[in-house]
């Protein structure tokens with residue numbers, strides 16, 4: 019899979035950049051020419067957006083360029099700002115760097131922009147190196163508060179950042195701003211341990227050497243900063259370890275598995291199963307409330323009473339009923355559990371981390387599912403921890419985070435369950451199995467979580483990355499280069515308190531919905547260069563179809579959502595490329611340079627009262643109905659882009675053409691040589707700098 023992560027080249031070409039062409043609509047889809055910048059400039063102007071735009075397009079500050087559109091970049095660098103020094107300093111600026119991004123939070127003194135019509139433009143450079151480049155403008159989130167992000171930064175690098183206000187009311191705010199300098203986060207380095215504590219499943223004593231390994235509990239108790247706890251191969255039927263010690267950046271506490279090291283939350287005891295009426299078998303377990311029981315590796319549906327279990331009332335799904343230590347199971351074909359490989363959860367969790375700089379690597383976690391809120395790893399007020407290279411197989415939850423949890427990194431892991439085949443309604447009725455691989459409990463006031471290069475599959479929701487509540491001003495969560503597939507509801511939920519949350523270059527397939535933003539409270543949330551195909555999967559009795567991006571919610575209002583350079587290819591028959599359902603309210607849904615390829619409609623909008631600003635997208639469907647269906651119009655069926663634009667004001671530079679991907683059947687969504695997507699997008703500063711050819715390509719992948 020091609021991922022697209024342009025790097026800022028800290029060399030600024032001396033290119034003449036014309037000022038933004040104001041609020042005028044750009045010309046016919048050429049989005050700036052390389053090295054010159056003539057087109058575009060159309061994304062401001064508040065088209066259909068009810069004044070919520072972060073940019074107003076027409077405003078210029080001190081002769082410089084503003085707005086999201088405008089001049090094209092020169093060569094492979096970003097576009098230099100031509101605005102010169104800030105007029106004066108106003109307000110304050112907070113920066114928060116992650117590896118490849120940086121949150122920017124700008125605050126004005128109360129009353130500075132009483133009519134709330136100023137915009138906050140963003141400029142940045144590698145510290146001390148030449149001209150400032152244009153970033154993506156900030157989003158107003160309150161009367162005096164703006165939030166934005168820088169993308170594609172280099173880890174461990176200092177950046178000068180400044181916000182420059184453009185206020186149509188002129189002085190004193192217009193041309194003024196604030197600057198600050200901060201570094202992105204350096205990549206994690208894992209130093210060699212100062213001491214290795216060797217552990218085995220049958221270890222004993224306190225020595226913890228290779229010759230005489232100790233129990234896991236002993237090594238964890240001894241571990242201090244710089245130590246590594248090394249688990250030899252084997253299955254550890256253990257759990258509920260709380261690790262309160264902390265390492266340091268230079269000397270973390272490492273907990274690492276040798277190949278074949280498995281932490282298993284199930285009870286290794288052999289249970290005696292007694293046949294009951296109706297194909298049910300019963301036993302007594304050693305610890306009450308085993309929520310998670312598997313038979314031959316497949317999770318049993320947790321029925322709420324014996325009669326439901328006997329009848330297998332959840333779509334005939336094999337199941338369990340637990341009542342204290344009394345456990346009943348009903349397998350397929352009324353088979354006896356004695357003839358199956360059974361796993362009965364005994365532990366609620368493997369590790370709880372309350373400290374910092376604990377690095378957990380290369381371990382398998384399975385069968386943690388006893389009691390309420392079970393999870394394999396619980397990060398509780400712990401920061402700067404790392405979970406890397408681990409395999410999470412059938413736990414109630416892989417990793418849960420709660421409290422003050424800053425800068426935890428979850429990377430290169432695989433999370434899975436076995437419930438993709440269950441019906442949507444049965445999972446909803448059960449109520450506790452929508453968790454997936456990673457979840458933030460509420461409240462989570464931390465910032466800077468990075469979740470990257472993981473796989474999430476065979477869940478209901480792949481994972482969720484926004485807590486319901488957070489006291490932090492922004493989350494600063496990055497989710498990128500992950501894969502989420504075979505999930506019966508959402509590939510990922512960002513539902514909740516979600517401000518400065520960035521999702522890029524992820525792949526979602528064979529899920530019902532791809533990315534759920536329902537709602538994303540406060541915002542902004544950025545979805546960039548994600549690929550969503552074969553949505554509409556799953557097993558719903560109601561016959562739900564694909565919602566590649568989900569906005570509908572009755573749980574509250576979303577902030578501003580940016581969908582830029584995503585590719586949706588429905589592929590599965592009878593599904594839309596883009597679908598807005600009701601109810602739901604949001605500040606603004608802003609889309610540019612996306613492919614919405616459906617097999618029913620390219621796009622449906624069943625919630626037309628909410629503010630949209632959509633342009634430069636490719637709308638395509640090979641279905642037999644019209645291109646677009648849009649509620650609230652005298653003719654809800656629109657056959658082509660001009661009719662859509664005339665009726666709704668959207669997509670005035672939109673494209674409707676078969677995308678001609680290189681090999682969509684094998685998930686290569688690179689535009690083919692004859693693709694109409696090539697050079698058809700609009701330049702967006704801070705987002706698609708460094709494009710090839712004459713302009714950015716529409717969709718997730720830029721041709722080289």
Ligand SMILES: [Ca+2]
Nearest residue numbers: 135136185187
């Ligand atoms: Ca003003």
Ligand SMILES: [Ca+2]
Nearest residue numbers: 479507508511
């Ligand atoms: Ca969901």
Ligand SMILES: [Ca+2]
Nearest residue numbers: 710711713715
């Ligand atoms: Ca191009």
